[in-house]
Amino acid sequence: MIRLSVGSAALLGLSTNRMDAYPTTAYLLSGKSCRMKCAFCPQGNGDDEALKRLGRISWPEYTWDEVESALSKAESKGLKRICLQSVRHDEGIEPLIDIVKRLRKITSLPLSLSAWIGNDKEATALINAGVDKISVSIDVVNPTAFEDIKGGSQKDRLELLLNCAEKLPGKMSTHLICGLGETEFEALKMIDMLLKANVTIALFAFVPLKGTAMENLQPPPVDFYRRIQAGYYLLKHGKAGFISFEFDNERLVSFGLEEQALKDVLSDGTAFLTSGCSGCNRPYYNERPGKAIYNYHRALSKEETDQAVLQLLESLKLKIGQ
Ligand code: SF4
Structure with a gap:
């Protein structure tokens, strides 16, 4: 058995749910209870109902035959990528290699994997089996918050990610969740460092989910997210350098660009789209239809x-006319 995000299942004809928006990546979830106990995630609490959720999304379960048959039509349905997410378990990477090989037989779409890996040899084996990008998810930017929220050492996971990025250029990615106690300075400094290491970054906004230890906390203010999102975009596309960013008490107050230059760079809306692997749009992963949108899943x-x-x-102290 394997889980599909409800939007992927609907797009592929496995469910009759009607969605406000459909994904451009098919999202698969493998494994049962997760060994990690991340405080923001329902997957680690062992509750059957909670296991059906990841992010704001529900994940109905299907047989492999159903999923393989549906995925063989993925390209004709407009899908651009497959993303396999796996909970952390004790069985090593062999079950993942088996799934990757199965998927490679039925589709040539690029395949992303977000799973627990322990070293660069495992990453290499997964790439050799047919994975396009592997995510070592840092999730929590502030190192102390990382220990509190995810447990373990952020330094160790970062070292692994950077080591893999050096050995497997262009093949590593990570997820960063904004709104977990980090400052804007910390978030943008980490983004700058990861971009320089050729790591693909997917930005998320923290979502308080029922059934988790963080269910009563607030999601981040949208303007806080916009400053990090725009900073990421400027750094990624070489429109500004981290050295030109200005902070007041670690809150971003300027990108070092004049107002018109900043408006011009952001005028096509691309900075506010879902980020991460190409073709990944994650509709409503962070937001409710009709409410504030952190990551747009389609052109604005x-x-x-x-x-x-x-x-x-309005949230910046702009350097106008300098
Ligand atoms: S950015 Fe999208 S496709 Fe890539 S690992 Fe994350 S969820 Fe999957």
């Missing part, structure tokens, strides 16, 4: 772009 309208840019500009 002009009004949406103008609103996002205005919100960003």
Whole structure:
């Protein structure tokens, strides 16, 4: 058995659910209870109902025959990628290699994997089996918050990620969740370091989920997320350097660009789209339909772009006319 995100299942015809938006990546989830006990995630609490959820999304279970048959039509349904997520278990990477080989027989779409790996040899074996990108998820930017929320050492996971990125250029990615106690300085400094190491970054906003230890906390303010999101975009596309960013008490106050230059760079709305592996849009992973949107899963309208840019500009102390 394997789980599919409810949107992936609907797109592939395995469920009759009607969705507000459909994914451009098929999201699969393997494994049962997770050995990690991340405080923001329902997967580690062992509750059957909670196991059906990851992020805001529900994950119905299907047989492999059903999923293989559906995925063989993935490209004709407009899907651009497959993303296999796995809970942490005690069985090593062999079950993952088996799944990757099965998937490689039925689709040539690029395959992302987000799973627990212990060393670069495991990463190499998974890449050799047919994975396009492997995520070593850092999730929590602040090292002390990392220990409290995920347990273990952030330094060790970062070392593994950077070591793999050096040995497997362009093949490593990570997830960073904004709103878990980090400052904007810390978030953008880590983003800058990871970009320089050629790591693909997917930004998320923290979502308080029922059944988790963090269910009563608040999601981050949208303007906080926009500053990190825009900073990430500018760094990634070489439009500004981290050295030009200015902070007041670790809160971003300037990207070092004049207002018109910043408006021009952000005018197509791309900075506010879902980030991460190419073709990954994660519709409503962080947001409820009709509520504030952190990551747009599709191109923004002009009004949406103008609103996002205005919100960003108003929150900055801009260096106008310098
Ligand atoms: S960025 Fe998207 S496709 Fe890549 S690992 Fe994360 S969820 Fe999967």
